[in-house]
Amino acid sequence: MIKTVTVNILFYFLILATHSVFPQGKPTIAEKEIKGSPTIDFLNKTIIRANDATKQNDINTGKKLAELIAQIPNKIHSVDKVNLQRISPTKDSFGGDIITIAPEKNFGHINRFHRIITGYIQSAFQYDQKDADLISRYIIYYNGLHRKHLEYFKKKYTSPLAEHLNSKYVGISTNYKEWPGKTQIIIPIEIGATNKKDIQLEELKDEVTKIIENKPDGAEIKKKFDDIIETKIKKDKEVIKEEKEEIAKAEDEVTKKAEKIEEKLDELKKNPEENKEEIAKVEKEKQDIEKEKEDIEAKKDEIQEKEEILTQKEKSNQEKETKKEDSPKDETTDAVAKLEPEKEDVPPKPETPEEKLDKVEKELEATKQELEEKKEEEKKKSEYSPNVLDNKIVFLKTTKYLDKGHYNNEIHLIDPENDDSILKSEYTNICGKSFQIFNEQVLVLGYNDTHENSHKLALLNKKDLKFQAMSKAFVFWRTPMIIMKSPNSGEEELYAFEEDGEKYFLARFDKDLKRVARSNEEINPNSSVTFFGTKIYITAKEDSANKTGIQVLSRDELKTIKRIVP
DSSP states (O other): OHHHHHHHHHHHHHHHHHHHHSOOSSOOTTTSTTOSSTTOOOBOSOOSOOOHHHHHHHHHHHHHHHHHHHHOTTSOEEETTEEEEEEOOOSSSBEEEEEEEOTTOOOOSHHHHHHHHHHHHHHHHOOOHHHHHHHHHHHHHHHHHTTTOHHHHHHHBOHHHHHTOOTTTBBOOSBGGGOTTSOBEEEEEEEOTTSSEEEOHHHHHHHHHHHHTTSTTHHHHHHHHHHHHHHHHHHHHHHHHHHHHHHHHHHHHHHHHHHHHHHHHHHHTTSTTTTHHHHHHHHHHHHHHHHHHHHHHHHHHHHHHHHHHHHHHHHHHHHHHHHHHHSOOOGGGOOOOOOOOOOSSSOOOOOOHHHHHHHHHHHHHHHHHHHHHHHHHHHHHHHSOTTEETTEEEEEEEEEEOSTTOEEEEEEEEETTTTEEEEEOSOOOEEEEEEEEETTEEEEEEESSSTTSOEEEEEEETTTOOEEEEOSSOBOTTOOOEEEEOTTTOOEEEEEEEEETTEEEEEEEOTTOOEEEEOSSOBOTTOOEEEETTEEEEEBOOOTTSOOOEEEEETTTOOEEEEEOO
16 A cells, blocks of 8 residues: 555656646636635645536536526526526525535535536526636635635525535535535625516625735726626616606606596586496506505605615725725735636646645645555455445344345444444335445335335435425335436436236336336346446347347336347
């Protein structure tokens, strides 16, 4: 093992030496370092550039999250183990979109967060790619600045949002090792002039500008962000102008209607007894018009309030710019990362020998830590079974063997420190002698009343073992439960043998146990299953000549590609 560490370290030095001699193009966020300021010095796991497929996948992850939150705003959504939850703003407090990543999701570079957030901003808030890129960087800085600052978020954000935050994890750490499962990136949102939710850009500007303004290119970056704010204010003003015109038009129509009603009433009241019923009807119309007037006045007040907010924002921005121009530079914030977009055709600024040595030392330390972590992971694999979760044992206890391979089971959560059973699951309709961990939940083979009834897949919460969901589709009582990662989305997907009467099929299920695909031909329920890239190999059902072949299925649609008869 020591030899392996030495070889890896020497190899790593060679990589760094080569990287220093041959320019690799414009540095990424970490190579431009987001460093110099002790508060924002991101330590990444790797300096290797992401390939185009990874970059696009990250952007697509953000865009998919945006689509999901638009469809169902009040739900936690997950794409490739990146989670998003929205807490709506109020009139007086910011809301926020909270981005987290699962404990098993390992990001080796801060740029992955940047790309995901960029894709999300583009789709969720309709910013173009260039503006979304810059806003995303501000969001990263903002969350780096306010790492573990729970009181700050309590002060500025709604109570429901603050209740979802963890004082240890809020914001983003500057060390890659603390990203998985320990990150809560907050995107501040407000209700904009169009009554739609939008990013609170002024909050980002107020907090992040102090970090970048004294860089050589800080003025340019700051101006670009100011331009985004100004453009947004102009668009909001246009919206308000259109609303005012619509209200003025509606007010004019209501005024004319009211005048006609008065004229009609005056005429009817000349013969009140004869026109009694008609007068009552017109009086009701008059009341409706008065209600319309009240609604218009309320809308006018709302528009005026939004107009005042925009005016205040514009005034505040101008005052801050004037104040900054008049004030001397603060030399203490001068060494912070550049924010310009990545470019591949511009050579990096030459590093001093001291900077090179500092980078090598930091990257070497990261490599050592990574090797130690891998060593620790391998040690854990040899010491702990896969059913050890969060230092607790999920244990399937067989209470009785029935017949024909049927069992009665209980599932327990055990504390190995004290060797105590913490709790027993209330769900006991469990068949078979195994279970799986699927999307952070415990997956078992369940049944409704008795083993004679058809079996289904069931999910239990891994923390309290409470029943979560059950498949609608029936499954073979000895079905394998195969968990694979989707080659497209990277999310976990489940394969099992579906039972339909006396027929059996290979089926794929999503995280909610909804069947999303099924083989177009029957299979042998006693088959093994082999995955090979885009194909699946499985034993076919006996044909009319009682011959058993091997079916080759497309992994995407589970359709038969070929039948092999050895």
